[in-house]
Amino acid sequence: MHTETTATSSRPIETDTVVIGAGAVGMFQVFQLGLQGLHCHVVDALPHLGGQCSELYPDKPIYDIPGIKACTGQELIERLREQMEPFVPTLHLGQQVQTLEQQDDGRWLLATSTGTQLLAKAVVIAAGVGSFVPKTLKIDGIEALIDRNVHYHPANLATLTLQGQHVLVHGGDELAVQAALDTLACTPASVTLIHRRDVFTAPEALLAQLQIYKDTGRIRVVAAQPQSLLTTDDQLSSVEIVLPDGSSESLPVQQWLVFQGISPKLGPVAQWGLELVKKQLPVDTSTFVTEAPGIYAVGDINIYPGKRKLLLCGFHEATLAGFSIAEYLTDKPVLLQYTTTSTRLHALLGVVHTEK
Structure with a gap:
């Protein structure tokens, strides 16, 4: 074909x-x-x-x-x-x-x-x-960043500029876990994987790989929900997340890969x-x-x-x-x-x- x-x-x-x-x-x-x-x-x-x-x-x-x-x-x-x-x-x-x-x-x-x-x-x-079609996030200001800093269900990470970037992968299924692992090959500045719960739906072998990179600090895994974003010169610079205890944290993010289902x-x-x-x-x-x-x-x-x-x-x-x-x-x-x-x-x- x-x-x-x-x-x-x-x-x-x-x-x-x-x-x-x-x-x-x-x-x-x-x-x-x-x-x-x-x-x-x-x-x-x-x-x-x-x-x-x-x-x-x-x-x-x-x-x-x-x-x-x-x-x-x-x-x-x-x-x-x-x-x-x-x-x-x-x-x-x-x-x-x-x-x-x-x-x-x-x-x-x-x-x-x-x-x-x-x-x-x-x-x-x-x-x-x-x-x-991918489910979209309802966050003020996100529309202007789509396909530049925010990518819904990207099919090919090689087409994105991830090298040296702070990358946020958002989702809880196999696609999100695989994307977080694949992002490492692009030599990013950091990789953070967030999901509303610290539980992911993916094959055991994939979860085992994720655990290895989590333990070694190459991928940070956080149970959280995104709340807002901040831009600098019209480019995404950080995302404010809310943790399960109600506290918030600002993550440096330049590329946001969203896998929230379709x-x-x-x-x-x-x-x-x-x-x-x-x-x-x-x-x-x-x-x-x-x-x-x-x-x-x-x-x-x-x-x-x-x-x-x-x-x-x-x-x-x-x-x-x-x-x-x-x-x-x-x-x-x-x-x-x-x-x-x-x-x-x-x-x-x-x-x-x-x-x-």
Whole structure:
């Protein structure tokens, strides 16, 4: 798979299809479109694949995936990643689709939050319950520092200026603990990890590493809540924290990495001019097309009589949408072929046959 995280040209990138949402259903949609010989670009607000499975229950078992007795959310995402890999989708991660407009020739122009433009013949919205966005802190003056001194769920610490800086990592889960450990490789002036409680939700091996660096003084761990911030020359210089006993302390902070979790928001979908019913997109269940030609919706974002918000149902919807999109783009029926016997599908999947 090819990952494209920033815009590479002022001209739109032309493609067969765009899938908005890189959760489990969106990933399976890429596979189904690949079986139809259609290339996909995938856009997701998160910096990684997986959507709800990765963010909400990566380590929790799922029991209702056909043929798999049990697997965790993250294990399922890894299997789906391997399944869609032969079709080499182009990934635009850490980006949110801001606008969606139909062109005179019937194609759809999408523009993302980073300036990427995609021109697609068909679009599948697999946005689940909405885009997952980081939970923000309600502290006076913090908005002006975002992306300069304050970073919500940064995907790549190497892109930040941490060397020689006082770094505050804020959060209580695995991402926060890992970020605190990874920050040490950037040779900061100091690293402080704060959480409202002195308890972290992370694998034991990771917690053991944290304890070592805590004992040696390389990472300071504090149970506290941020209360206010101070800037010098428009740059973050310190953060006032409140300790469990009610006392306060001023920490020198120049870079603040915030891992306070994420929450789903419908976001720009509401501004695309598509019909919405209870913040969901009505679809025709024979095709999973919305009221806009060329725009399809699968997974938790859609609604129809008898709808059930289950992964199993989302996979079914993606399958039918794949056939429907192929017929929409070719204007002719698509013959049903089976992956067990079709040499065409085997070629698309990269299946190698060995002579007996």
